[in-house]
Amino acid sequence: MDLTLRIWRQKNAKAEGHFETYQVKNISPDSSFLEMLDILNEQLIHEGMDPVAVERGCQSSGPVSFDHDCREGICGACSLYINGRAHGPDDEVTTCQLHMRKFKDGDTITIEPWRSKGFPVIKDLVVDRQAFDKILQAGGFISVGTGGVPDGNAILISHETAEESMDGAACIGCGACVATCKNGSAMLFVAARVSSLALLPQGKVEGAKRAKAMVAKMDELGFGSCTNTRACEMECPKHITVSHIARLNREFLCAKFKD
Amino acid sequence: MAEKLISKIPEGPLSEKWTKHKSQLRVVNPGNKRKLEIIVVGTGLGGASAAASLGELGYNVKIFCISDSPRRAHSIAAQGGINAAKNYQNDNDSVYRLFYETIKGGDYRSREANVYRLAEVSGNIIDQCVAQGVPFAREYGGLLSNRSFGGAQVSRTFYARGQTGQQLLLGAYAALNRQIAAGTVKSYPRHEMLDLVLINGEAKGIIARNLVTGEIERFGAHAVVIASGGYGNTYFLSTNAMNSNGSAAWQCYKKGAFFANPCFAQIHPTCIPVHGDQQSKLTLMSESLRNDGRIWVPKKKEDVEKLRKKQIKPSDIKEEDRDYYLERRYPAFGNLVPRDVASRAAKERCDAGFGVNETGLAVFLDFSTAIARLGEDKIRERYGNLFQMYEKITAVNPYKEPMMIYPAIHYTMGGIWVDYNLQTTIPGLYAIGEANFSDHGGNRLGASALMQGLADGYFILPYTIGDYLAGQILKPKTDTNAPEFEEAEKAVRAKIDKLLSIKGKDTVDEIHKKLGHIMWEYVGMARNEEGLKKAIGLIQDLRKEFWTNVYVAGDKDNFNQELEKALRLADFLEIGELMARDALNRKESCGGHFREEMQTEDGETKRDDENFMYVAAWEYKGQDEAPELHKEPLKYENIKIATRNYKD
Numbered sequence: 001m002d003l004t005l006r007i008w009r010q011k012n013a014k015a016e017g018h019f020e021t022y023q024v025k026n027i028s029p030d031s032s033f034l035e036m037l038d039i040l041n042e043q044l045i046h047e048g049m050d051p052v053a054v055e056r057g058c059q060s061s062g063p064v065s066f067d068h069d070c071r072e073g074i075c076g077a078c079s080l081y082i083n084g085r086a087h088g089p090d091d092e093v094t095t096c097q098l099h100m101r102k103f104k105d106g107d108t109i110t111i112e113p114w115r116s117k118g119f120p121v122i123k124d125l126v127v128d129r130q131a132f133d134k135i136l137q138a139g140g141f142i143s144v145g146t147g148g149v150p151d152g153n154a155i156l157i158s159h160e161t162a163e164e165s166m167d168g169a170a171c172i173g174c175g176a177c178v179a180t181c182k183n184g185s186a187m188l189f190v191a192a193r194v195s196s197l198a199l200l201p202q203g204k205v206e207g208a209k210r211a212k213a214m215v216a217k218m219d220e221l222g223f224g225s226c227t228n229t230r231a232c233e234m235e236c237p238k239h240i241t242v243s244h245i246a247r248l249n250r251e252f253l254c255a256k257f258k259d
Numbered sequence: 260m261a262e263k264l265i266s267k268i269p270e271g272p273l274s275e276k277w278t279k280h281k282s283q284l285r286v287v288n289p290g291n292k293r294k295l296e297i298i299v300v301g302t303g304l305g306g307a308s309a310a311a312s313l314g315e316l317g318y319n320v321k322i323f324c325i326s327d328s329p330r331r332a333h334s335i336a337a338q339g340g341i342n343a344a345k346n347y348q349n350d351n352d353s354v355y356r357l358f359y360e361t362i363k364g365g366d367y368r369s370r371e372a373n374v375y376r377l378a379e380v381s382g383n384i385i386d387q388c389v390a391q392g393v394p395f396a397r398e399y400g401g402l403l404s405n406r407s408f409g410g411a412q413v414s415r416t417f418y419a420r421g422q423t424g425q426q427l428l429l430g431a432y433a434a435l436n437r438q439i440a441a442g443t444v445k446s447y448p449r450h451e452m453l454d455l456v457l458i459n460g461e462a463k464g465i466i467a468r469n470l471v472t473g474e475i476e477r478f479g480a481h482a483v484v485i486a487s488g489g490y491g492n493t494y495f496l497s498t499n500a501m502n503s504n505g506s507a508a509w510q511c512y513k514k515g516a517f518f519a520n521p522c523f524a525q526i527h528p529t530c531i532p533v534h535g536d537q538q539s540k541l542t543l544m545s546e547s548l549r550n551d552g553r554i555w556v557p558k559k560k561e562d563v564e565k566l567r568k569k570q571i572k573p574s575d576i577k578e579e580d581r582d583y584y585l586e587r588r589y590p591a592f593g594n595l596v597p598r599d600v601a602s603r604a605a606k607e608r609c610d611a612g613f614g615v616n617e618t619g620l621a622v623f624l625d626f627s628t629a630i631a632r633l634g635e636d637k638i639r640e641r642y643g644n645l646f647q648m649y650e651k652i653t654a655v656n657p658y659k660e661p662m663m664i665y666p667a668i669h670y671t672m673g674g675i676w677v678d679y680n681l682q683t684t685i686p687g688l689y690a691i692g693e694a695n696f697s698d699h700g701g702n703r704l705g706a707s708a709l710m711q712g713l714a715d716g717y718f719i720l721p722y723t724i725g726d727y728l729a730g731q732i733l734k735p736k737t738d739t740n741a742p743e744f745e746e747a748e749k750a751v752r753a754k755i756d757k758l759l760s761i762k763g764k765d766t767v768d769e770i771h772k773k774l775g776h777i778m779w780e781y782v783g784m785a786r787n788e789e790g791l792k793k794a795i796g797l798i799q800d801l802r803k804e805f806w807t808n809v810y811v812a813g814d815k816d817n818f819n820q821e822l823e824k825a826l827r828l829a830d831f832l833e834i835g836e837l838m839a840r841d842a843l844n845r846k847e848s849c850g851g852h853f854r855e856e857m858q859t860e861d862g863e864t865k866r867d868d869e870n871f872m873y874v875a876a877w878e879y880k881g882q883d884e885a886p887e888l889h890k891e892p893l894k895y896e897n898i899k900i901a902t903r904n905y906k907d
Binding site: 028162 | 312326327330333335336345347385387388389396397398400401402417419429433434436437439446448471500502538540542543648654717762763810812813817818821
């Protein structure tokens with residue numbers, strides 16, 4: 001299939017960005033979205049190495065930068081806003097799992113980086129998500145050191161609880177929830193971690209303290225507040241639901257009462 | 260130089276070696292730990308668990324990763340599970356049985372004492388992860404659940420759906436975050452190690468490139484730990500993440516660390532088949548699927564033809580017309596034979612013309628029997644995310660029709676040579692996890708990579724590195740203005756300038772794909788002398804082409820992914836050659852290394868214990884010079900060497 005691509009180009013964090021338009025041809029419907037971008041980049045590199053084309057006014061500003069790594073939907077590196085949706089038109093997938101069969105021959109596709117105050121652009125489609133690491137460093141852990149822990153079976157956890165905890169733990173930290181939220185809130189990301197740990201007896205001990213510390217860090221780093229639009233839930237590639245936000249709020253309130 | 264290969268395996272009975280050794284290792288007192296600095300390169304299971312544990316002990320740790328966050332490391336993608344000899348299932352599992360099966364699975368090419376220690380600490384790993392809040396699968400009574408994996412006759416694999424690697428890494432990453440918050444560990448994301456710095460023959464630091472700004476930076480320490488994973492991406496197409504690379508390990512090799520058994524690469528039997536030449540990577544379908552999935556191809560060629568022309572669906576083929584070839588050839592282990600055996604069996608059927616897709620390079624993995632027995636819901640609970648992943652990629656619903664799978668490069672058992680302390684031939688340089696060579700021999704068993712990464716990082720390295728650091732307490736902080744740093748930085752800058760100045764006609768990916776084709780064709784699932792000799796020549800030619808005709812777009816003082824790829828490919832082009840040389844030297848078949856000249860009548864691997872029961876450790880001798888081979892003999896004092904048999 002042949003496609004027209006409108007892609008956000010931005011040299012670095014300080015430069016102003018703009019859209020550029022490119023054509024790609026003969027894309028296989030079995031290719032992944034990122035493989036389609038690989039093909040575009042090969043094309044742009046070849047255009048860039050041709051001095052004649054550059055003299056003729058070829059607009060190439062080199063290959064498009066985008067974050068990607070595992071390409072199987074688990075590392076959370078890929079992060080594109082495609083035709084106005086985080087991770088594109090398919091549900092419950094990351095961009096790397098999106099395949100071109102979801103588009104039609106002749107389509108125009110608009111590709112942007114995550115746009116949110118908490119995630120400044122580094123280059124083109126690459127953004128800085130270190131804020132997520134900082135939120136987790138504020139308390140997204142159980143305070144145990146290596147060694148000196150009880151036997152794994154000494155702590156009984158019901159099948160249902162383990163499964164529910166796993167639902168929250170499935171978060172890949174991609175940032176789609178933040179990018180899609182009109183307030184730029186990181187509430188679903190924070191809630192997934194707080195809730196997943198609070199459900200387990202090991203994590204319950206520090207539950208309230210953890211919730212307070214992570215929410216405070218989220219606010220400090222410039223993420224917005226949650227107004228329950230549930231857009232995050234709709235775009236989460238791992239189908240993490242807002243029920244985790246409810247559990248976070250409970251932990252958070254408990255912490256406030258204790259103060 | 261032979262004295263460099265001192266394995267330091269402790270004397271005494273196998274089951275007492277580690278305990279005795281630990282008691283003899285020197286320790287550093289808390290006050291002195293604060294004065295000592297350690298660099299850890301890589302944030303996967305090995306790197307993250309090591310850095311967290313070392314930080315807890317009080318050392319000053321710097322940890323580096325090429326991604327935007329430590330959590331992106333490729334351990335995250337491990338699906339099926341982690342082995343541990345807990346014997347929770349009462350199926351007569353034990354430390355000895357896990358040890359024995361790992362040695363056997365590795366086709367008697369791993370070090371006995373290391374593997375026994377791995378089995379010994381395996382149980383602690385599960386306890387540690389549970390305490391960290393890893394949501395392992397649980398039975399209804401609240402106890403931990405297990406599944407089976409290839410090469411094992413007991414159920415000892417712990418899991419968290421099909422996302423076990425993710426959950427274990429998030430556990431280690433959480434422990435790491437706790438130390439970063441405490442100030443004992445400093446994290447350097449989007450930094451890539453480009454050289455190792457030695458002062459007076461000891462590892463004292465690294466040169467790294469800040470991938471955002473392009474700056475070349477110097478970092479000093481009292482010891483350096485390499486936890487940068489394997490070199491599977493030499494093949495271009497593999498199940499590794501796109502950015503996984505062998506460069507950190509390779510710089511260590513070029514600075515004098517020996518590289519062991521490079522030809523031992525694991526080909527995983529259950530990956531989604533290649534669909535075309537635009538493909539960028541291969542996706543693994545977890546080995547755990549072989550618990551409930553049955554592998555088959557049609558018995559009749561006419562059914563194969565119809566399948567390829569899409570005239571019939573796989574489910575149209577009658578039970579009696581299906582060849583469940585693993586169950587037929589290996590009755591005792593059936594679909595759960597080790598990976599190398601399953602991969603070769605798939606290749607054998609496809610080479611014989613029974614491949615089931617248009618390219619003829621695919622076999623079926625069928626769940627219909629299990630769905631009939633357990634119901635679709637149970638299968639969804641066990642493998643839901645994998646089935647979804649398969650459907651998203653192929654547009655086929657695996658609950659209705661079988662999956663199509665084919666072997667792909669997945670893991671490298673070879674790596675930097677280390678002694679029992681996980682120290683390389685360079686004092687102060689350690690290698691852990693997939694980056695070292697020690698535990699998996701010629702073939703790694705499923706669910707053992709996670710076990711090894713965490714064993715090294717949580718329970719082994721934090722003890723053994725203390726023995727070295729105890730000798731460093733009087734040494735001052737490493738001065739990064741030393742001439743050795745100056746020189747290393749200059750070399751790195753020159754290499755980058757050279758790459759950017761070539762301005763040829765081939766893109767980095769075009770050359771990498773060519774390398775991948777050479778590797779898969781001649782250093783892949785089946786190897787022979789003629790092909791390997793040819794491969795060495797082809798790789799040398801390709802390397803010349805790279806250094807004279809590559810085009811690296813962009814500049815050095817910026818975020819530049821083409822430059823990152825070019826620097827890694829420069830190393831893959833050298834790693835590939837060493838893999839071929841090692842494969843050529845090893846005139847036997849063992850584990851994942853299958854030399855066509857050495858096979859039994861029914862096509863199984865034929866080892867040559869008399870001549871090749873050794874670790875091949877290669878020493879760098881200079882650019883365009885042949886490397887020197889050193890041999891570490893393998894001694895098996897506690898198990899009887901046998902031909903691997905998965906038939907009965």
